[in-house]
Amino acid sequence: xxxxxxxxxLALETSCDETAAAxxxxxxxxxxxxxxSQIPIHRRFGGVVPEIASRRHVGQILPVxxxxxxxxxxxxxxxxxxxATYGPGLAGALLVGIAAAKGLAFALGRPLIGVNHLEGHxxxxxxxxxxxxxxxxxxVVSGGHTALxxxxxxxxxxxxxxxxxxxxxxxxxxxxRALSLPYPGGPEIEKLxxxxxxxxxxxxxxxxxxxxxxSFSGLKSAAVNYLHNARQTGAxxxxxxxxxxxxxxxxxxxxxxAAAGIKACGARKIVLAGGVSANxxxxxxxxxxxxxxxxxxxxxxxxxxxxxxxxxxxxxYYLLRDGFINDLAINACPALSFVKT
Amino acid sequence: xxxxxxxxxxxxxxIDTAASVCSLALYDGVRVLSECSADGGLTHSExxxxxxxxxxxxxxxxxxxxxxxxVSLGPGSFTGLRIGLSSAKTMAYALKIPIAGIATPLSxxxxxxxxxxxxxxxxDGQKGNVYQTVYEWRAGxxxxxxxxxxxxxxxxxxxxAQSGRECVALGEYPGExxxxxxxxxxxxxxxVRKPRAAVAAFLGYARIAAQDWDDPFTLEPxxxxxxxxxxxxxxxxxxxxxxxx
Numbered sequence: 001x002x003x004x005x006x007x008x009x010l011a012l013e014t015s016c017d018e019t020a021a022a023x024x025x026x027x028x029x030x031x032x033x034x035x036x037s038q039i040p041i042h043r044r045f046g047g048v049v050p051e052i053a054s055r056r057h058v059g060q061i062l063p064v065x066x067x068x069x070x071x072x073x074x075x076x077x078x079x080x081x082x083x084a085t086y087g088p089g090l091a092g093a094l095l096v097g098i099a100a101a102k103g104l105a106f107a108l109g110r111p112l113i114g115v116n117h118l119e120g121h122x123x124x125x126x127x128x129x130x131x132x133x134x135x136x137x138x139x140v141v142s143g144g145h146t147a148l149x150x151x152x153x154x155x156x157x158x159x160x161x162x163x164x165x166x167x168x169x170x171x172x173x174x175x176x177r178a179l180s181l182p183y184p185g186g187p188e189i190e191k192l193x194x195x196x197x198x199x200x201x202x203x204x205x206x207x208x209x210x211x212x213x214x215s216f217s218g219l220k221s222a223a224v225n226y227l228h229n230a231r232q233t234g235a236x237x238x239x240x241x242x243x244x245x246x247x248x249x250x251x252x253x254x255x256x257x258a259a260a261g262i263k264a265c266g267a268r269k270i271v272l273a274g275g276v277s278a279n280x281x282x283x284x285x286x287x288x289x290x291x292x293x294x295x296x297x298x299x300x301x302x303x304x305x306x307x308x309x310x311x312x313x314x315x316x317y318y319l320l321r322d323g324f325i326n327d328l329a330i331n332a333c334p335a336l337s338f339v340k341t
Numbered sequence: 342x343x344x345x346x347x348x349x350x351x352x353x354x355x356i357d358t359a360a361s362v363c364s365l366a367l368y369d370g371v372r373v374l375s376e377c378s379a380d381g382g383l384t385h386s387e388x389x390x391x392x393x394x395x396x397x398x399x400x401x402x403x404x405x406x407x408x409x410x411x412v413s414l415g416p417g418s419f420t421g422l423r424i425g426l427s428s429a430k431t432m433a434y435a436l437k438i439p440i441a442g443i444a445t446p447l448s449x450x451x452x453x454x455x456x457x458x459x460x461x462x463x464x465d466g467q468k469g470n471v472y473q474t475v476y477e478w479r480a481g482x483x484x485x486x487x488x489x490x491x492x493x494x495x496x497x498x499x500x501x502a503q504s505g506r507e508c509v510a511l512g513e514y515p516g517e518x519x520x521x522x523x524x525x526x527x528x529x530x531x532x533v534r535k536p537r538a539a540v541a542a543f544l545g546y547a548r549i550a551a552q553d554w555d556d557p558f559t560l561e562p563x564x565x566x567x568x569x570x571x572x573x574x575x576x577x578x579x580x581x582x583x584x585x586x
Contacts, residue, residue: 044574045570048541051419051569054419054420054422055564056560058426058427058561061427061431062434062557062558065434070491084371089456091420092419092420095386095423095424096427097384097433098426099424099427099428100388100427100430100431102390102428102436103427103430103432104431104435106393106404107404107431107432109404301533329391329392331384331386
């Protein structure tokens with residue numbers, strides 16, 4: 001008789017302003033997922049302060065790990081591997097999670113798995129949708145990244161295109177700040193846009209000739225200039241119209257490139273990932289785009305769109321399954337992008 | 342298990358990543374079983390855990406044989422401190438063993454327990470500043486003469502020069518002073534200048550044996566100052582309040 005044991009992974013995520021730990025069974029079963037958010041701490045600075053984030057991670061890491069282990073109801077000795085995000089992200093913040101994971105892996109005598117945060121975001125979809133499997137096209141949209149990929153199999157990522165300048169989420173945050181909205185700006189713009197007219201202001205859709213790449217800095221400047229000119233001429237600004245028009249421009253660019261990706265790969269599935277994929281309007285437009293092309297759209301629930309460790313545990317499971325483990329010398333890679341494994 | 346003096350084994354792992362040197366040691370209450378200090382080269386993040394693996398292997402010790410962890414808490418390099426402490430915390434947690442935080446200046450003073458002189462650890466505090474502490478070793482005990490304070494290098498050295506005492510400067514001070522070392526102030530030789538994990542383990546052993554340990558859940562480095570962003574934010578807020586007044 002063959003006894004198949006569940007593979008249990010303890011995963012950590014500290015790449016930015018969330019200290020998170022999760023216990024994941026066989027890649028897709030989330031036994032626990034604990035997130036300690038620092039958003040209220042950074043709000044008064046209008047963005048994430050790296051030194052404050054790193055300090056907070058050191059204070060939170062063990063309580064968060066302990067809570068995840070207790071909520072999962074597993075003994076530490078039952079953990080088969082320890083995973084941590086090793087990039088991209090803030091160097092000082094990443095180092096706390098990596099050092100903590102190394103300590104656990106060493107003390108428990110278990111393998112260590114370094115996980116690419118962006119790949120983790122894509123894998124959040126596997127947790128949400130048990131039936132989902134590669135191949136698919138993925139659109140990763142977050143505060144730090146905007147990328148379009150083809151994912152033909154579990155440990156293979158082919159980058160189709162990415163942003164030349166700002167990430168979509170970054171543009172959202174900058175315009176939110178220009179509109180005097182609180183940090184983080186993405187959800188605030190979305191809220192304000194509901195009562196605005198998306199056709200009120202025509203903002204540029206950059207790089208129409210590019211098939212898969214993105215650019216948001218021109219759009220960002222156009223929106224900032226619009227507000228600046230209005231202030232100088234004393235013209236009234238309808239903030240809701242600005243938010244709606246700006247959001248529409250971002251979503252247009254994202255959905256156009258995604259459509260091109262689906263067509264080029266002949267994909268039947270398109271997967272959204274990253275913090276901006278929590279945007280309701282983006283989901284709505286992408287659903288229509290997918291439907292037109294006969295593809296199915298997948299995205300995680302809002303809780304799995306933002307940074308969490310469950311997605312890191314899920315990604316780590318498939319790395320472990322194919323023998324991709326790291327030694328104790330692994331370092332933080334703040335500028336890590338998509339790498340072919 | 343007994344140690345080399347036949348007493349109950351309390352094998353303590355010492356970790357010091359407060360300065361540029363990554364130092365790890367195993368101490369059993371009588372002997373320093375092994376110590377490894379690597380300065381320069383790879384980052385703490387890259388070298389600390391492989392170095393720990395090699396240290397334990399060299400003594401044929403398994404992680405589960407450790408009885409406690411002593412970790413240097415600073416002040417010092419914020420990143421270095423966080424790397425050492427984060428791994429120390431999770432190891433203590435997973436192995437269910439106590440952790441004891443050690444002040445880096447105290448550890449430095451114990452590098453050179455000599456009577457009759459002032460021992461002054463100077464730790465780089467950035468922007469031409471140092472964290473200065475002054476200790477004196479009398480009758481086998483270390484006394485703090487001056488508590489840890491952030492000051493300019495010049496102020497720290499004149500404080501020692503004006504004491505009229507023979508002083509030994511320890512720690513990672515930023516190079517030779519512009520006007521040379523003042524009369525009566527002597528830099529420690531390189532082999533005792535930097536933090537050593539054997540000292541942290543020695544001090545941690547005493548604390549852990551006395552059941553005076555720290556809570557790994559709440560233990561934090563000694564930052565000694567707020568982040569630049571907080572300092573600026575508070576300055577700006579004070580200015581706004583002053584203007585409104």
